[in-house]
Amino acid sequence: MYDIIVIGGGPAGLAAAIEAKKQGIEKILLLERDEELGGILQQCIHNGFGLHVFKEELTGPEYAQRFMNTFHDLNIAYALNTMVMEITPEKEVHIVNDQGYQILKAKAIILAMGCRERTRGAIAIPGKRPSGILTAGTAQRYLNIEGYMVGKEVMILGSGDIGLIMARRMTLEGAHVKGVCELMPHSNGLTRNIVQCLDDFDIPLQLSTTIVDILGEERLTGVVTAQVDEHYNIIKGTEKEISCDTLLLSIGLIPENELSKKAEILLDSKTKGPIVNEQLQTSQEGIFACGNVVHVHDLVDYVTEEAENAGRAAAHYLKDIKKSKKPIEIKPETGVVYTVPQHLDYISDQVKILFRVNSVFKHHQIVIKSDDQILKTIKKNHMAPGEMMHIYLKREELEACESKLSISIGEL
């Protein structure tokens, strides 16, 4: 019987396991399906990680290496090349590896499986099905880890950060990146990536534009782009054929929750991740979740912070610290897509609530209401869907709240 089993050896799993160990938990096992630890960071060779956690700019592998070094120094047990097949509500973990099929038991589980990319099927691009169409992350793995160049003439659909990073990376490796199409009227990527990945190399970003046809029999020979109106309907007559041998898709990430579903954990329809309280505990007692399996984060630094909280919370759970109050539900209202956590079960000195807004707001305010009374407002000069927002609430502010908190965006 393990005290804690951590599922996933990326930044979330590593930080959660490290923190639980630091809290004095001895019997921890981390399970990883890949042949090494570090997760997707290992293929994110670009810099820009760690500004919050380490106060310096690191590459993905460096960020991972630092956590792996700490993880190994703490002698935490782990198994590589190990696939988790199933988790039960009774906290049994079914695994397969070269030792065969085993059922492990744990007092607490931390889910840290991360997320995966949406593919062509998710947005149903019509047209032929030639080779040369891949997700930006798959191309990134081929190029940065396996050492294969995936194409020469490249179009990118979606202006998420991975797509932007790959536009620069493919250009530096000698490919001609012809453009990035984005369906929305604004980019979903960080501004610094637009500047340093596209503008630096004169790669055009076409907003309100999508791909409406795929050409080519064996290998991709081109795509047809078209502009869309404010309802995302294609504007007839704006179709343009662009020749290319590669199409990279950077069209969003989905938390990977097949295991959570098997454990009968309730999921949030907006985040696509488990509903959690401020301790990152899911609807199954003793099963915690952190990182991109809960909701997709902008920065790995925020994943680390959340994972440390989950590791600490799992340790506290094992030490039998009980819930202190009836739950407070947190409702996302006007302008807010979702919040994490979705409810509060404990009252600590301070809770941090993360949320995402649904469009760009300039000079607006965040309105926090407690049972329909305004609790406080926070003025913000700039809010955008691509940048996760957060607020802190103190114990005194929460004590008056009976059952419901709401967060919305209002005019000043």
Place this chain on the structure above:
Amino acid sequence: MEKQMICIVCPIGCHIEVKKVEDQVVVTGNQCNRGAVYGKEELIAPKRVLPTTVKFEGGLHERLPVKTSAPVLKSLLFELMAYLNKITVKGPVKMGDVVVKNILDTGVDMIATRDM
């Protein structure tokens, strides 16, 4: 010399205009002083850290991720890439190990960004 750019110092992303008037660099459109500093550097000598990979032997993967130990002139990036495409590094290496010293006389080293 004159350039339109987006300031990336903070998430506001001011659209700034940087102009060289005689010997003075003038930045307009910025909302804070940090934007002025950024604009000047970007106009005169934009620099970037270059992260990339090199061919690797004797480890788990075929490629080793590396980066420049400091930012280098943006105009040199493709030359550095061409040079790095010709070399092979042999393992084992530790994160931070120098794999190319003073690359192309830039005064900057290429360093490994992981153990392998």
